[in-house]
Amino acid sequence: MMESVVQLKNLRVEYPIASGSSVPKLAVNGLSLDVRQGEVFGFLGPNGAGKTTTMNVLLGFVNATGGEARLFGVNVREPIARQRIGYLPELTYYYKFLSAEEILRFYAKVFGIERMEADRRIDRLIKLVELEHASKRPLKSYSKGMQQRVGLAQALINNPDLLILDEPTSGLDPIGRMKVREIIQRLKNEGKTVFFSSHELGEVETVCDRVAIVHQGQLREEGRVADLLAKYKTGLEQIFLDLIGYKPQAIT
C-alpha cells in the first residue's frame, strides 16, 4: 500500500453568512479523498464546486468546519505539514518590488535551505522557467505569464514531494501550458505527487492517473481515468457533463 499523501475524511467547509444571503454557504459537504504517492490527480468540478476551498483547507488558509484533512499523515493545522509541498495559487501575485531571484531567495530562507544549496536551486529554477533575462528586475515589470512562471519556480524551491496546483494552466498561452504539462510529467517521473484542479478536460485526460469530480461540494465520481472511460464508454467531458446533470437546451 502506497503512502497516502493527501487524505480528506468527510471534509466540511461552511462559510459564514455572507452579505446578501441568509444561510451559511456550504462550500464542501462531506468530501473524502485519498491521493497516493506518485499519482497525478485531477480535481475537477464546475465553477463554485468547492475545489479552491478544498485546496485552501489543505494549505491552512481556511478552517474546516468538520471532518479531517491530512498531508503526509499530518493534520493540516500543523504548519509542518507543508514542509514537503509546493503550491501554485489560482492567481499568482508576488512581492512586486522584489526580483524573481530575491523572491526565490526569500522562500528558500523560509524553508531553511542553506545558502549554497539555495543558490544552486535558484539558478536551476530560473533556467527551468526561462526567466534568465529578467531574473534581476523587479516583478512589477513582468507580464502576467512571467509572473506565473515565478509562481511555478517558487512552488518548486523546496524540491517538494507533493505539488498542489490550482488551475495551473489558466491564463497561459499554448507554450506556457505545454511547459506546465512537461513539468508535471517530469515530476511524475521523479515519483512526486501532483494534485491539481483544472477545467481543461482534454489536458486532464492526457496527464492524470486518477480524477475526482466534485459538484456542490460533494464527490460525484472518482477513479482511474482509463477505468472511467471504459465504464462510461465516452469522453471525460461527456462524463463530466452527465455527472453534474447538465442538459443541453435548445436554442430558440
Added chain:
Amino acid sequence: MNTVWAISTVVIKELYRRKDFYVLLVLTTLLTLAAGSMSFFNENTIVRALKEICLLLIWISSLIIGITTAARQIPSEKENRTIFPLLAKPVTRWQVVLGKFLGCWLACGITLIVFYVFFGILVGAREHTLPVAAFAKLMWMQWVALGVVVALALLGSVVLSAPGPNATLCFIVVLGVTFVGPHLGKVSVGLTEPAGTLLYSIYFLIPHLEWYDLRDIFINDQILPGNAACFMATFYAAAYATLLLVLTWARFRRQNLNT
C-alpha cells in the same frame, strides 16, 4: 527565527524600494534647515525653540513612519495575495506577526538613527560639544515606545483591515495616551466612586508612552532618567508590546483567508 528575520527584511526592502524613505530625506532636509539656521541666531530662546521644533519633527515623523508602515503590512499582504504563497510554506502565523513587527520596528530604528545623527551633527557643530550619551538615551527611549506603537498598529490591522482608518485610529490613541493619559491618574482622585476607580484603572492599563518622551527634559538641560529607570521602562514596553502581539496573533491565527 530565520523565517521571522526573512519576513522582516522584506518589510524593510519594500520601504526603500517603494521610496518611502524619501519622506525621510525631505524631513531631514527640513531638519537641516531648522537646525542649520540656529547658527544665525545668538538669542538663546530662539535656538531653544529651533531645537524643540527639530525634536518635534523627529517625534512626529517617526510616529508616522511606524504607524503607516505597520498598519498596511498584513492588509496589503492579503490584498496583493502575497500572503498565500507565504503561508503555503511551513510558516506559522505567529512568525508572520513577529516578522512584520520586527521589520517595522527596525525601520523605525533606521529612521531614528538617520534623524538623530543629522540633528546631533548640527547641534554639535554649533555648540562644539556633543552629549552622545544623552542623545543615545533620548533615541533609545523613543525607539522603545515605537515598539509599542508598531505592535498597536499591527493589532489594529487585523481588526480593522482598511489601513487608513486603522492608522488614523492609532494616531488618535497614541496622541491621547501621550497627552491625556498622564492626567487621568490625577483626575481620578477627585472623582466619586465608581468613576474614580474606573478612571484610575484605565490610567493603570493604558501604555504610558509619556514616560518615553524625554524631549522637554533634554531641551531644558535637566537630568535624564537614570539607567535603571530606563531599563525598567524598556522592560515595561517590551511586556506591553508582547501582549499586543499576542492579541494580534490570537485574532489572526484562525482567520479564514480566501484565495
